[in-house]
Amino acid sequence: MATATVAGALLLGAGLLGWTEPVQPWQLFVAAMLTGAGWVPLGAAGINAIVSLWFGTHRPMAFAKAYNGASVGGMVFSPLWAVLISRWGFWTAAVCVALSLLAVVACIARRHLSKTPASVGQGVDGLAPVHGAAPAPQPSPAGRVHARPCDDRRSLTLSAAMSLGLFAQIGLLTPLFFLLAQSVGTSGAGAMMALASACGMGGRLAMASLLGRFTDRRRAAAASYAVQALGTAVLWIAGPDRVALLVVGVVLFGLGIGNATSLPPLIAQAEFAPRDVPRVVARSVALALYALAPALVAALLTEGQGMPLLGATTSAYFCVIGLLQILAAVCVFGSEHVVQHPLRFIETASSGGACPRTKRKTARWAV
Numbered sequence: 001m002a003t004a005t006v007a008g009a010l011l012l013g014a015g016l017l018g019w020t021e022p023v024q025p026w027q028l029f030v031a032a033m034l035t036g037a038g039w040v041p042l043g044a045a046g047i048n049a050i051v052s053l054w055f056g057t058h059r060p061m062a063f064a065k066a067y068n069g070a071s072v073g074g075m076v077f078s079p080l081w082a083v084l085i086s087r088w089g090f091w092t093a094a095v096c097v098a099l100s101l102l103a104v105v106a107c108i109a110r111r112h113l114s115k116t117p118a119s120v121g122q123g124v125d126g127l128a129p130v131h132g133a134a135p136a137p138q139p140s141p142a143g144r145v146h147a148r149p150c151d152d153r154r155s156l157t158l159s160a161a162m163s164l165g166l167f168a169q170i171g172l173l174t175p176l177f178f179l180l181a182q183s184v185g186t187s188g189a190g191a192m193m194a195l196a197s198a199c200g201m202g203g204r205l206a207m208a209s210l211l212g213r214f215t216d217r218r219r220a221a222a223a224s225y226a227v228q229a230l231g232t233a234v235l236w237i238a239g240p241d242r243v244a245l246l247v248v249g250v251v252l253f254g255l256g257i258g259n260a261t262s263l264p265p266l267i268a269q270a271e272f273a274p275r276d277v278p279r280v281v282a283r284s285v286a287l288a289l290y291a292l293a294p295a296l297v298a299a300l301l302t303e304g305q306g307m308p309l310l311g312a313t314t315s316a317y318f319c320v321i322g323l324l325q326i327l328a329a330v331c332v333f334g335s336e337h338v339v340q341h342p343l344r345f346i347e348t349a350s351s352g353g354a355c356p357r358t359k360r361k362t363a364r365w366a367v
Contacts, residue, residue, distance in 0.1 A: 001049060001050060001053070001109075001113050001114070002109035002110065002113040002114040003109075004041045004046070005041050005042065005046060005050075005105060005108075005109045005113055006102075006105060006106050006109050007041065008037075008038045008039070008040060008041030008042045008046065008105075009038065009042065009101050009102050009105035009106070010038070010102065011034050011035075011037045011038030012034070012035060012038025012039060012042060012098075012101065013038070013097075013098030013099070013101055013102055014034045014038070014098075015031050015032070015033070015034030015035030015036075015037075015038055016031075016035065016094050016097060016098050016101075017031075017091075017094050017095065017098055018030055018031025018034060018035075019031045019035070019094070020090045020091045020094045021090075021091055040285075042105075043285070044261050044265070044281070044285050045278070045281055045282045045285045047063070047066050047067070047070075048063075048265040048277070048278060048281045049278050050066075050113065051063055051066055052265075052269070052274070052277060052278065053116060053117070054117055054124065054125075054126075055124060055125055056124040056125055057124075057125055058125045059266065059269060060207070060208040060211040060262075060266055061205075061208040061209070063204075063208065063262045063265065063266065064204040064205050064207070064208035064258070064262060067204055067258055067261060067262050068201045068204055068205070068258070071197055071200060071201050071258065072201075074197070075194065075197055081093070081097075084096065084097070154271050154272075155280055155283070155284075157331045157332060157334055158264055158267055158268065158271075158280070158284055158332065159283060159284045160328075160331040161221065161225070161264070161328045161329075161331040161332035162260070162264045162284045162285070162328075163284075164324050164325075164327050164328040164331060165225055165228075165260045165324075165325065165328035165332075166260055166261070167324055168228070168232075168321045168322075168324035168325045168328065169228070169256075169257060169260050171296070171297035171320075171321055171324075172232065172253065172297075172321050173196075173257075174297070175297075176193065176196075177189050177190070177193055179314065180192050180193070180246065180250075182240060183240040183241070183243065183246060184243060184246070192246070192247065192250050195247070195250055195251065195254065196250050196251075196253065196254035196257060197254065197257070198254070199250075199251050199253075199254030199255050199257070200254050200255070200256075200257030200258040201258060202255070203224070203254070203255035203256060203257065203258050203259055204258035204259060204262055206255075207220060207224065207258075207259050207262075207263070208262075211266065217263065217266050217267045217270050218267055218332050218333055219333065220259075220263065221259065221263040221264070221267060221329075221332045221333075222329040222330075222332050222333035223329075224255070224256040224259040224260070224263065225256065225260075225325050225326070225328045225329035225332065226325075226326070226329050227252055227255055227256050228252070228253050228255070228256035228257075228260075228325050229322050229325035229326050229329070230252050231248075231249045231250070231251070231252030231253030231254070231255075231256075232249070232253060232318055232321050232322040232325060233249075233318070233322055234248050234249035234252060235249035235250070235253065235318065236314070236315065236318035236319075236322070264281065264284050265277070265281045267332070268280040268281050268284070297317060297320065297321070300314075300316045300317035300320055
């Protein structure tokens with residue numbers, strides 16, 4: 001864990017330097033590859049692997065706090081980047097940031113990530129270690145659920161929902177500042193974007209506090225996508241003149257921003273054996289279709305040579321974004337999750353090391 005995290009910081013730092021002074025266009029592609037590769041162990045998949053090792057029952061709140069830390073970092077670091085670049089230039093600022101990143105991550109990895117709960121004499125969730133507990137679950141046999149994800153509807157619907165939801169989210173966030181600025185000015189648009197980020201953090205914490213041990217997490221995710229779709233519809237209806245409706249739309253959309261990344265790992269925790277969860281989450285994150293969102297949805301914001309305006313040339317854009325959010329809700333809610341208490345099902349199914357799918361009938365009677 002520690003080695004992978006430090007390696008991710010190295011790749012991310014190298015990619016950061018590659019963006020500063022490219023001589024040829026192909027160098028930007030190399031920088032993008034390095035940045036993307038470094039993001040993996042430091043992003044959603046890496047956070048899931050780290051948090052899952054230490055938290056079980058309290059994992060929803062642990063995820064919420066970890067992702068909120070990333071959100072705060074983004075809110076603080078964006079203006080800090082501008083200050084560093086204006087004072088020292090892009091190259092010097094990038095070198096300082098890359099070295100700081102590597103130093104901080106290496107320190108955290110050495111002091112904390114190199115340890116496990118067992119190595120510090122405690123159990124999951126900070127509890128005392130339990131002696132004589134059931135044997136640890138074994139990974140699913142090769143060729144079963146996760147070796148061929150198309151054979152498992154839960155894995156497919158989870159990946160599809162995450163891809164569609166993040167595609168819609170990134171597609172709306174990318175031009176949102178520009179669209180809002182036409183109505184409330186750049187300062188007002190900046191305040192609204194900050195409000196969306198704050199709502200995303202609050203939405204994470206609220207969802208984490210509501211998710212109990214036996215809560216249907218797919219229904220919670222579907223509700224989150226539905227709230228975002230409602231916010232998208234309100235933004236569309238508001239147009240450029242109804243500022244109050246714009247604020248309502250930003251709040252509703254923002255409430256689901258954080259849950260789009262934190263809920264899928266929690267769904268995987270509830271539906272898959274513990275040692276299979278990292279692979280399921282990594283596969284869902286790897287389907288990064290949302291990376292194409294800014295380029296694809298840009299076509300929906302142009303009409304001839306005119307500038308896109310809220311309520312004028314953005315109808316198709318908001319309709320597509322809302323449709324994607326509804327499809328994400330349908331996907332995450334459409335899996336055949338027949339077990340009433342999924343976490344108890346996992347404990348029953350995984351104790352013998354068998355694939356969860358083969359234990360579904362038994363799990364129905366284990367409630």
